Amino acid sequence: MxxxxxxxxxxxxxxxxxxxxxxxxxxxxxxxxxxxxxxxxxxxxxxxxxxxxxxxxxxxxxxxxxxxxxxxxxxxxxxxxxxxxxxxxxxxxxxxxxxxxxxxxxxxxxxxxxxxxxxxxxxxxxxxxxxxxxxxxxxxxxxxxxxxxxxxxxxxxxxxxxxxxxxxxxxxxxxxxxxxxxxxxxxxxxxxxxxxxxxxxxxxxxVARPASASINITQRLVKVESRKKRDVLSKMLREADVTSAVIFCNRKTTVRDLNKSLQRDGFKSGEIHGDIDQGSRIAELERFRAGTVNILVASDVAARGLDIKGVSHVFNYDAPWHPDDYVHRIGRTGRAGASGVAYTFVTEADAEAIDNIQKLIGTKIEVVGAAAVIASAEPTEEAAPRTPRGRKPRVAKPAADQPVVETPVAEKPADEPVAEKPRAARQPRAEKPREEAPRAQAPRVETPARPAVAPRAAEAPARQRRNDHQDDGPDEGWNGPVPEFLNFGFDA
Known part of the structure; x- marks a missing residue:
């Protein structure tokens, strides 16, 4: 016909x-x-x-x-x-x-x-x-x-x-x-x-079973730890025969961070997600179609219906939350009768999502290991925390040089030795200092000094905790507006 x-x-x-x-x-x-x-x-x-x-x-x-x-x-x-x-x-x-x-x-x-x-x-x-x-x-x-x-x-x-x-x-x-x-x-x-x-x-x-994947697409699941995803992806992009690839992430922040990481590693990559204005999104797609960049990091905004010819590989950097999205993601390759390869990175937390995907497409996806394309970086991570240990030498030096016990205290507040002298005088002269006590205690007893130091020490960790909570919140964990129920219980 x-x-x-x-x-x-x-x-x-x-x-x-x-x-x-x-x-x-x-x-x-x-x-x-x-x-x-x-x-x-x-x-x-x-x-x-x-x-x-x-x-x-x-x-x-x-x-x-x-x-x-x-x-x-x-x-x-x-x-x-x-x-x-x-x-x-x-x-x-x-x-x-x-x-x-x-x-x-x-x-x-x-x-x-x-x-x-x-x-x-x-x-x-x-x-x-x-x-x-x-x-x-x-x-x-x-x-x-x-x-x-x-x-x-x-x-x-x-x-x-x-x-x-x-x-x-x-x-x-x-x-x-x-x-x-x-x-x-x-x-x-x-x-x-x-x-x-x-x-x-x-x-x-x-014309096809609902939510079925094209038979021209070779599908693989790659088991990998979350912290080693970028290393595995970088090595697969170098070692596999990748002419052009689309890499899908679930979050917009992940798209931005991953694109910067790939560019630092020397790849010609671009990004597209919902926070980019329309003119820049169209320009980025044209760069990808023209071959100026051969790797496009994208959120699901690019998963459906985009006809980009010649995509050899699709990488699901994050396993999709919805099973239907998997079909549309891998459909960016293997178009118009051509063949393609789709890799999906799987962590322990993705077990349920992968089960739902396999139930939807009606087939089992082959699982391959990432051991051959990953290099462990654990020795460098272990060596870092061991180097700054210096508490014992710090304690030994003042103990040897100055056997007097109060040397570190004398460096920080200069008023304490003055406050200790009248305390020593109070013990033999227990009766007379009673009259001098109000006179001596007013200028010498540093009652405002102690609370002045305490709030500063207390405020610092409190402020750090609040900032840490804000950094770990919507910026990385959620890309959309914060739900209303999360607004309760977090105000100091």
Whole structure:
């Protein structure tokens, strides 16, 4: 079967041929004819199988006839992340270059003025993330009652990011008579409920078992201690035949620290995560695609749907918290029929996560040891604490030089020997100093000196403990906002 057998227009076939494609993937072969017949679709396929083209190509032909109006897009594509939205926009530009269709990209992290200007002119295709779309809709800058075609892409990722309530609200603003296409790699119960509510007699297309990994990807589990992860990764990157690799971490702070460590070791690496602004994220992806950097350290913001060709290896520096994320992570390699390798670092704390992953994909992942690619650094760590031991010589020197017991005390407070002399005089003259006691005790007894030293000594460890608690808190342990229940019990 070729693309010409799917009922696409000649202009679209010409653009597809110039892009280097002639044979559709299974999801494309089944979805494109049904979309052209204006049917609702539920498409379930693993990542890297061409889901994007399966709705972009027929949409171009459907929208080829008609006219757009200001602030009223004719079609809407919802994407969970900015990168996916930008990637879909690139596909529209590539396949729709022989059609006169207008397109607008509505995402956060970029100037809103250009986006509003594009909406004012009228767009045929609006590609948006739910957050920015709801923001502009609430301001009255966009109307959705003219949208006749809705695409919900990566629906399971929408669920993970908490966008399902926004999607439900968006669907209520759209016309009841519309065509809806829902694509996802997995079909959890919440997504199934969403499809039953907003899709009308949909055709279900499933080209692979839900959440199954590509057979072109060689999967390995690498057992390693947490403190030796960086050493193992560095040696594997040098010894393995790594042409380009994506390294996934669970936390944004880990992404930053690991990228700096790799750059210090001489690797050409870059990073991408949620704290980087949109322009820098796109620029970093372009550097990776161009080969300026061949190692990309990323959080799960880059795991879903990004089509980066030629990725030979995927390293899960942290085992993913959600089993579905594992499938999407390793799907960055082994794309379009190519082969790839995926390594997942596993510690003792990751046993439950690995069990859930293996249950989801239905296969056992081979376990390999890291002993061959790791060098122990324990002697240097043990030698460090032994060197600064010097308590005995310090005590012996003053004991030998000055047999007088009070030498260290005399160095710190100079008032104590003055205070001891009247104490010695009090013992033989027990009766007379009673009259002098109030006079002598007022200037000589240093009652304010003792509490003045004590709070300083007490405040120092207290301040250190508070600072240590702040450093060990949200910076490294949690990347998002601090939950409300953690705000109780920590104020001094």
């Amino acid at each position: 070729t693309f010409a057998d799917l009922g696409l227009s000649d202009e679209l076939l010409r653009a597809v041929t110039e892009s280097g494609y002639d044979t559709p993937t299974p999801i494309q072969a089944q979805a494109i004819p049904s979309v052209l017949m204006m049917r609702d679709i539920i498409g379930i396929a693993q990542t890297g199988t061409g889901k994007t083209a399966s709705f972009v190509l027929p949409m171009i032909d459907i929208l080829a006839h008609g006219r757009s109006r200001a602030r009223m897009p004719r079609s809407l594509i919802l994407e969970p992340t900015r990168e996916l939205a930008a990637q879909v926009a690139e596909n529209f530009e590539k396949y729709g270059k022989y059609h006169k269709l207008s397109m607008a990209l509505l995402i956060g992290g970029v100037s809103m003025g250009d986006q509003l200007a594009a909406l004012e002119k009228g767009v045929d295709v609006l590609i948006a993330t739910p957050g920015r779309l709801m923001d502009l809709f609430g301001r009255g800058k966009i109307m959705l009652n003219g949208c006749s075609l809705l695409v919900i892409d990566e629906a399971d990722r929408m669920l993970d990011m908490g966008f399902i309530p926004d999607i439900e609200e968006i669907c209520t603003k759209l016309p009841a008579q519309r065509q809806t296409l829902l694509f996802s790699a997995t079909m959890p119960p919440v997504i199934k409920k969403l499809a039953d509510k907003f899709l009308s007699n949909p055709k279900s297309i499933e």
